[in-house]
Amino acid sequence: QELYTPNLAYRTGPFAATGIPLMNGQADYMTMLNQRDGGIGGATIDFEECETGYSTEKGVECYEKTKGEAIVTQPWSTGITLQVLPKTNVDEIPILAPGYGFSPMADGTVFQWAFNMPAGYWDGADMIIQHLEAEGSLEGKKIAFLHLDHPFGKEPLPVMEMHAENKGFELLPIPVGLNEMQNQSAQWLQIRRERPDYVVMWGWGAMNAGAITEAVKTKFPMENFVGVWWAGHDADLKLVGEDGKGYKSISWSFPNLDAPLMKEIKEHVIDAGLSQTNEEEMQGVFYGRGLVMSAILAEGIKNAQENFGTADIDATQLRWGLENINLTQERIVELGMEGMVPPFSTSCANHTGHSGGWMLEWDGAKFVKASDLIMPNVDAYADLIQNAAEEYATSNAPWDRNEECSVSN
Amino acid sequence: MKDTEGYVTADGRQIGGTLMEMRNITLRFGGVVAIQDISFDIHEGEVRAIIGPNGAGKSSMLNVISGFYTPSEGEVWYQGAKRPPMKPYEVARQGVARTFQNIALFEGMTVLDNVMTGRLTHMNAGVVSQALWWGKARNEEMENREKVERVIDFLEIQNIRKTPVGRLPYGLKKRVELARALAAEPSLLLLDEPMAGMNVEEKEDMSRFILDVNDEFGTTICLIEHDMGVVMDLSDRVVVMDYGKKIGDGTPDEVRNNQDVIDAYLGVPH
Amino acid sequence: MLYRTAGQFKTSYIADQALFPVRQDAFLLGIILIFGWVIFPMTASEFTVQTLLIPILIYALAAMGLNILTGFAGQLSLGTGAFMGVGAYACYKIITIFPELNPVIAILLSGFFSAGIGVAFGIPSLRIKGFYLAIATLAAQFFLAWLFEKWSWLYNYNASGAIQVPNSEAFGIFVMGPQAASITEYYIVLFVVTLLTVLCINLTRGNLGRTWKATRDMDIAAELIGINLLKSKLTAFAVSSYIVGVAGALYVFMWKGAAEPNVFYIQLSFQVLFIAIIGGLGSIMGNYLGAILIVGLPVVLNVVAGTQVFEMSTGSAILLIVLIAVATFLFGVARNLWGMGAAIGFGAVTLIYGYAQLHGFRIESAMIEHINVMIIGALIIFFLIIEPHGLNQLWRLIREKLIIWPFPH
Amino acid sequence: MLDATRTNETLLEVNNIEVIYNHVILVLKGVSLTVKKGGITALLGGNGAGKTTTLKAISNLLHSERGEVTKGSILYQGERVQDLDPAALVKRGVIQVMEGRHCFGHLTVEENLLTGAYTRKDGKAAIQNDLELVYSYFPRLKERRKSQAGYTSGGEQQMTAIGRALMSRPQTILLDEPSMGLAPQLVEQIFEIVKSVNENEGVSFLLAEQNTNVALRYAHEGYILENGRVVMDGPASELRENQDVKEFYLGVSDEGRKSFRNVRSYRRRKRWLA
Amino acid sequence: MLNDIFIAPFVDMVEAPDFLMQVLWEGLVSGILYALIALGFVLIFRSSRIFNFAQGIMVVFAALTLVGLFAMGVPAWLSVGLTLVVMFVLAVVIERVVLRPLVGQPDIILFMATIGITLFLIGLGETIFGGENKVMITEELGIPTGDTVLEPFGGLLILQHLDITVVIVATLLVLALLAFLNYTQMGRAIRALGDDHQAALSVGISLQTIWVLVWFIAGIIALVTGIAWGARAGVSFALEVIAYKALPVLMLGGLESITGAIVGGLMIGILEKLFEIYWGQPLLGGNTETWFAFVLALIVLLFRPQGLFGERIIERV
């Protein structure tokens, strides 16, 4: 038996640099399961990649190509996610978009087929603000929001704006065009002129490296510079090395090199020559995050298999599996992933899990944990989620919802 | 207008009044004076030739007539009225058609299409009608096609009708160019070296066409040519230019015996 | 003597002016129409419809629009992507403002907006020529793409900045949005494309077409024989942008289902330009051939590369045979062009690739993508070399040879 | 200075070549000709006879027009030159002056002339010398030396093109329609220059001409091309006397020169190839 | 509103002159970098009327090769040498396989062919070097990396040594090129070639040699550009998009003119930065750099259709 869980990967194009370690981590975890356990519950995993180059067009093509047999689709970009989201609702295939995609997907009653655990962008924004607030009141302060001018970059704006209003700080959005990612001097000149207290970055791909080098150049204090989890790629920071000391990135994953899982991966995958990764990349945050992503999917599959008593599960059964993830601390340890991901659980109404995350800090050579687990204050924007989800459903009417599920369960 | 009287040619043809008159035309390009204070006229129905050494400014004069160059000084009178500054296409719409010294055909189109473009000034169906290929557009196309076919027959280029002009040899291209100009049914036809690059036989053909056009349609013709045999045989009156100046004007015989002309251009009497 | 024209005489100019003076051509067209309208829809899988048929038609339409401007009127445009965007956003606004309007009508109307914008950006063409003119269209390209991001009214103030196709009904069925069946969308696209193709053929063979071609071939001479260049160029911009705009509307509303501004970036312009050029500038049919090659080929390559011979279905078997035929043809041409050495090299690569296939050697998806990009680049050069005037001209030459066949000249 | 007299040595030999454009248009259907060293050979024929094509086949310029020699051979000084590139041929001393002038429009007249010396390696002084020589042949060019060639008149461009070819100190010049568009006295002048270059420098000429009259006066040998085939050849003096040539190419009939005005009134004799 | 457009920005400029100077400096440096890419274009355009779209990817390719070779253990300066060899081979191959069969084809076809080359090189580059971001070997090549902080008007002006180096190197490169084109036989041949292929062939100018040479020089320029950009922003395929910026530079300066490329580059670099900082960000929501250069070029072209320094377009019949 084989379970087909294609990954719409991007190892090419302008975002390849950040994509590759993630894809490797994801693929290696599944290979490891196949090698070590013969798959999950007796079914091997066919983790085929379909290359999108981060292009929505190719992404849709990949989706169409794979959807026939796939039990899950992993669209791997906010753009592709938005595009296939309505299709999956008709085709009845779960979308798994760990840590990206459309934040209102958290509302499982509306987006019954979409998942973005363990945390969404709104969670991320909230956690960052909490972290900054911990350093002192934000009242009267100025926060520059440096973001990719793209759906992904605009995603956290509603929560940021909400906080700005409530906490009395000035929010200054600074967009970076897709073609300007490597040439951000105008943005950083603006930052220099505006003298914000903090810069929060929602960047991806080559944009991060560009921003970090510019920050160093303009002598922006690194400790006041915080990125989303996608802006915490080791290679980007290595460009500036010591100069990048103090840069932070919120993250719901951490590469614990001592975790038993890493040894298993090394033994069953790397040493067996089944991986495309290398030693250095393996120690990075993104590779570790790739492992976590696949672990979540594997957990969903396992849940479904156990619940429905068959190894050969289908898309609908997998959805149940993903809706019933309960990654407790014990379970995490059991998986050999201690410290690599915070515990969280999902339900039919909660498709995100809101795991919370750690603030990672660059120490000049690698990322280290710089905070305890920060939990997002979901209640503050629960209404936002619900309204956005409602709005989406109306504008895409007729929209099938999960009628059996109510917010309370 | 000074001279609206016609005259009678040596071989007894009646020539009409003045059709076009150039008054004190000067044309400068930066420092280069291509035409210097030249005046002459063209009568209705005559064959008027402009000759002169290379670089004398003949083509430039033709360009002034057809509106491609605006003279630096001087006036152009056409059909009894002073012509205001206008765009070349407006001049064309007034009935002035021309051929070019370095062939200017539309290389990507067939002979037929090229000649059809000559009729553009006579066609005005709307976009919608054309898109639907219905009503006015279709009728217009057929009517004009017939006219064009007549020109094609006349110039004996039926067999290459559907050939892309890019593939044609030089001489035939010249003929197609003439066809395109004729298709416009012009009242004044300007020919810039229509016989360059032709052998005698082809020149004979071309001469025949020019004479026929002049005779049958009464089209006024103004031509530039370096073959003195052709010029002297075909034209009724000749303007001679040299270094941008007019050095002679008159019947072929007068010009032939003008010492200035002999010195500057002909070399030996022809 | 498949193409014997002897014995077909024209007795009137009307007959000579008919669309297909040669009977065999009309016959061929009939077959194509039957395939398009009956056989494909009956046999094609959902995947084929979504990734081949619909996009090929839409891209062919866009290329046809561009071809009017660049191929017929000689004005190089690199702004096609943005003009498609104008069509798409116009359609979005029309549909959201008048939800009751028949979607097909909305699509056809949206072209008028792009036509207007096209004319505005076409005005400089009177003074600026050739590659310099391309700048005007590039200004349109970059400016409009920026506007799509910044002007939130265009996307109804969506948080994500993307436009989403609502489910709309006409004639009692869903014709657009996720609920619409692919086949419905296909028929609508086919209808619009067929309609516009007929109009285009009429325009280009008539008076306006000659005006454009004259402007293209030699604008000075054109003006001297009485063509108002401004009018000629602006009508070309208008007609072209109309078609491109409609193609853009179809692109989003009948195919992708959602779009972010970056979909309409310059890459799209190039894609369409490729199709027009590979197909043949100044031809109508060429656009279809070009679209088949540029859109179809990567999909086919992907499918073939992803399929191992042993698990091959009949469909892919046929594909493989076709590919072998194509490879043989290319081999022959390569020998003519670059000599035996190149041809052998070419053959060797093909053989290695085939061998790898046979032995179930699976190339990484990224590698496939890289190789695809290379192959497409190489093919573009290759086709330009064997026939700079495009596939259409190639077809014409073949046809000319068939007409005189079996005599060599 | 080389021997001014014409030799019998064969310089260029074209054997039965066939040329096809675009893979389908057969233009030359077996053309053979020889050019004697130190001679002036004229290639005559009507429009589209294939004169230009023949010259381009020799100078290897066909390729860029999507034409190719599919049959036959071309030998220059006994060496097969078909597969050389045009530059290599120029180095061997064969240069073509193309029909329609083809000046470098954005270069000045003088720069145009200097490009002619591109393949030369004999130093600035020699080149400067030849430049003066060319100016002495064409004084008009000296006046316009600083103008962009694109803006000069047709005749001036023709002079520039010929002058440019001379600048390469060629052994053989392929001259395509040198008289086209030139004023009569200039035509004579150009042919005089051809003659003197031929006699003084020993340069051989193969010239394609429509102006049969002049061409046959200056040429030693002539070939008449029609429809892609050689229909007649021989010494120029013989051709001049030939009845058909007289009628079709020289425009003289038994009664002497005909007037172009009377073209409508007489009928033609039948051609060789209808 | 009018105040925002016509007064406030200038007040800002005067109030913070050090900041204005920084803006100008940043503009200058990016202008120089645009100009470098444009130079490669100009050279190729001049010699063949080919609008070489592949210049951008050649920059990436050169930089990747350099970094890739170094990563394989080749010493830094030897890598530079080997990269030059690679660029030469590339020039030869492009000439042989692409340009030669396309001699005499319309401009747009050759333009398309260079896009074909672009795609091919992207594919090839990614196959060989992978898509990851790489670090330019700035220090290994001995390029200074520090910065100098000046305090004009009591403010702050940061000058990167790297940027200063780039400015100097670019200036030298341009002077060398100008000398080459204007004072050598080859230079004249290059210009002649641009006017008329056929005629150039007929006087014995060898297209092959000149094209290889020109593409090779373009390759060298690409390498210099690649090092400069790479040192600023890392080496990855995302760099390719900066090539688009060279297009308005070319148009503005004139397609055939080296001087034009430089002046155009500087103008665009500086003006777009000024516009973005003082008008774009406050009034238009930012990111105007994506289109400003094009619109500026368009406006200039309306007055001078051949660009500021381009050759006059000859219109004769």
Ligand SMILES: Nc1ncnc2c1ncn2[C@@H]1O[C@H](COP(=O)(O)OP(=O)(O)OP(=O)(O)O)[C@@H](O)[C@H]1O
């Ligand atoms: N657009 C222009 N710009 C600059 N100079 C020009 C322009 N057009 C013509 N000239 C110059 O004006 C002069 C006259 O040129 P023109 O083409 O009218 O000569 P022509 O009498 O037709 O000669 P030919 O018989 O050789 O064709 C020439 O010296 C030419 O260089």
Ligand SMILES: Nc1ncnc2c1ncn2[C@@H]1O[C@H](COP(=O)(O)OP(=O)(O)OP(=O)(O)O)[C@@H](O)[C@H]1O
């Ligand atoms: N590039 C081409 N493609 C197709 N056909 C061509 C091409 N060039 C020339 N021909 C054809 O070849 C034939 C001979 O042309 P060529 O130019 O050699 O004639 P020619 O004798 O020089 O005539 P002319 O005196 O008019 O210059 C003509 O019929 C022409 O149509």
Ligand SMILES: [Mg+2]
């Ligand atoms: Mg003239």
Ligand SMILES: [Mg+2]
């Ligand atoms: Mg010829």
